[in-house]
Amino acid sequence: xxxxxxxxxxxxxxxxxxxxxxxxxxxxxxxxxxxxxxxxxxxxxxxxxxxxxxxxxxxxxxxxxxxxxxxxxxxxxxxxxxxxxxxxxxxxxxxxxxxxxxxxxxxxxxxxxxxxxxxxxxxxxxxxxxxxxxxxxxxxx
Numbered sequence: 001x002x003x004x005x006x007x008x009x010x011x012x013x014x015x016x017x018x019x020x021x022x023x024x025x026x027x028x029x030x031x032x033x034x035x036x037x038x039x040x041x042x043x044x045x046x047x048x049x050x051x052x053x054x055x056x057x058x059x060x061x062x063x064x065x066x067x068x069x070x071x072x073x074x075x076x077x078x079x080x081x082x083x084x085x086x087x088x089x090x091x092x093x094x095x096x097x098x099x100x101x102x103x104x105x106x107x108x109x110x111x112x113x114x115x116x117x118x119x120x121x122x123x124x125x126x127x128x129x130x131x132x133x134x135x136x137x138x139x140x141x
Contacts, residue, residue: 015076017069028062031101035077038070038104044095054095059120059129062102063089067116067133070104074114075137082114082135089131098123104133112137 017033026047032039040062047058064087071082100120107115118131 013076015072015081017073020065022061023065026058026062028065033069033073035070035074035109036105038066038073040066040102041099042102043099044097048096052096054100054128056089056091056129059091059100060087060089060131062100063087063104063118063120063129063131064133066102067104067118067131068135070106070116071114071133071135071137074106074109075135078111078137079140080137081140082137084133085113085136086134087131089129091129092127093122095122095128100128107132110137 014035017030019028027043029041031041042062044054047055049055064084067087068082068084075082100122102118102120104116104118107117113134113136115132115134118133119127120129121127
């Protein structure tokens with residue numbers, strides 16, 4: 001199915017996510033990618049801190065990546081790219097095992113800035129972490 005964005009680009013024209021080195025090392029998998037929503041998963045195993053819990057830094061790294069990918073997909077509808085300018089996170093509960101799901105949805109999609117909410121949940125659907133990320137949209141170099 002092909003949908004049209006507000007700027008007239010088809011989904012075939014949208015930027016496609018490519019994992020970076022850290023994403024690969026963390027075991028990130030892309031589940032869904034669109035202007036409306038980006039979803040990824042990541043195993044807890046291999047991303048734990050010394051007390052056996054999911055590392056807060058791993059949550060921030062994967063959350064920032066997913067939120068930034070969502071911004072770049074939106075930016076691509078205007079022939080632009082995006083760079084992160086602010087990210088904040090609140091950790092609600094911990095995880096010791098399983099797979100987490102990371103979901104980025106837009107709060108604001110502008111021509112200069114985007115803001116996304118990124119939710120990280122466990123296998124039971126419980127919220128582990130909430131992030132908010134703002135990206136600046138720029139012309140591609």
